[in-house]
Amino acid sequence: MSSKAKLLAVDDSQTVRISLEKAFSKHYIVLLAADAEQCLHLAEREDGIELLLVDYNLPDLNGLEMIEKIRKMPKHKNTPIFIISAEGQTHLKKIAKSLDVVGWVSKPINGQALLDKIKIWKEKKGIA
Numbered sequence: 001m002s003s004k005a006k007l008l009a010v011d012d013s014q015t016v017r018i019s020l021e022k023a024f025s026k027h028y029i030v031l032l033a034a035d036a037e038q039c040l041h042l043a044e045r046e047d048g049i050e051l052l053l054v055d056y057n058l059p060d061l062n063g064l065e066m067i068e069k070i071r072k073m074p075k076h077k078n079t080p081i082f083i084i085s086a087e088g089q090t091h092l093k094k095i096a097k098s099l100d101v102v103g104w105v106s107k108p109i110n111g112q113a114l115l116d117k118i119k120i121w122k123e124k125k126g127i128a
Helices: 014-024 036-045 063-071 090-098 111-125
Strands: 005-010 028-033 049-055 081-085 103-106
Touching (some): 005 014, 014 028, 014 111, 049 063, 063 090, 103 111
16 A cells, blocks of 8 residues: 555646656656546545646636536545646636635646645645
8 A cells, every 4th residue: 555645637738747747756646637527537536635736728628617626526625736837817816716726836847846836835734
């Protein structure tokens, strides 16, 4: 049995998914989805997901619409979510904040910088 926490990442770019898997696989069991439908399915089916990384621009729903659906799942009401996106408009960030998104990370993604950002967030929250 693994002691690693599960991380669910959704991005329609295979390159980004591979990059996220490489960056996080030492610290997490990484579950990957290419679109909102796959992500919602995994979020519902898998237990123990402790962190979600969500691209804003997905082919079927935008990331915020998908997060609304995830937040309706009792087991993910408080799961930490970071948005990864090239988008950065203030109004989108306000909507994300209203959905309890804990961070917005700009693309291109630097895996170590994202890990550091998550570590800082966890330290602030007193999470090991």
